[in-house]
Amino acid sequence: MITQIKQIGGRVFDKILQKENIKEFNGAQGKILYVLWQHDHISIIELSRLTGLANTTLTSMLDRMEESGLLRRLPDPQDRRKNLIALTQKAQQLKESYDKVSLEMHEIYFKNFSPEEIVAFETYLRRVLENVKEEL
Numbered sequence: 393m394i395t396q397i398k399q400i401g402g403r404v405f406d407k408i409l410q411k412e413n414i415k416e417f418n419g420a421q422g423k424i425l426y427v428l429w430q431h432d433h434i435s436i437i438e439l440s441r442l443t444g445l446a447n448t449t450l451t452s453m454l455d456r457m458e459e460s461g462l463l464r465r466l467p468d469p470q471d472r473r474k475n476l477i478a479l480t481q482k483a484q485q486l487k488e489s490y491d492k493v494s495l496e497m498h499e500i501y502f503k504n505f506s507p508e509e510i511v512a513f514e515t516y517l518r519r520v521l522e523n524v525k526e527e528l
């Protein structure tokens with residue numbers, strides 16, 4: 393069921409992006425942007441950890457996002473062998489649009505849930521997440 397929710401939820405997210413006429417990023421890229429809005433100027437390794445995406449998957453996605461002007465790679469001042477991923481002004485300006493879509497997704501996910509049910513459900517999900525993280 394979690395896989396189905398993820399797959400269908402991703403399609404619904406993309407549908408909402410289309411409805412809102414947001415063409416600058418797709419749902420998968422939104423996941424990366426969300427993390428970068430919280431933690432700008434981070435390494436690909438850290439971005440991988442925070443998004444749950446494999447480095448190989450991230451590399452090609454970051455290439456496309458850099459080409460579209462959403463982010464840039466900057467040399468890490470602490471380690472010249474590394475790059476840091478940084479948002480552009482264009483990406484910073486998209487946060488409000490993303491937040492609007494994210495709120496709509498939240499309302500879809502939790503339609504007909506009581507506030508207590510939402511808290512309980514999120515508590516259980518956190519426990520499941522911690523359980524699987526222990527296995528990494």
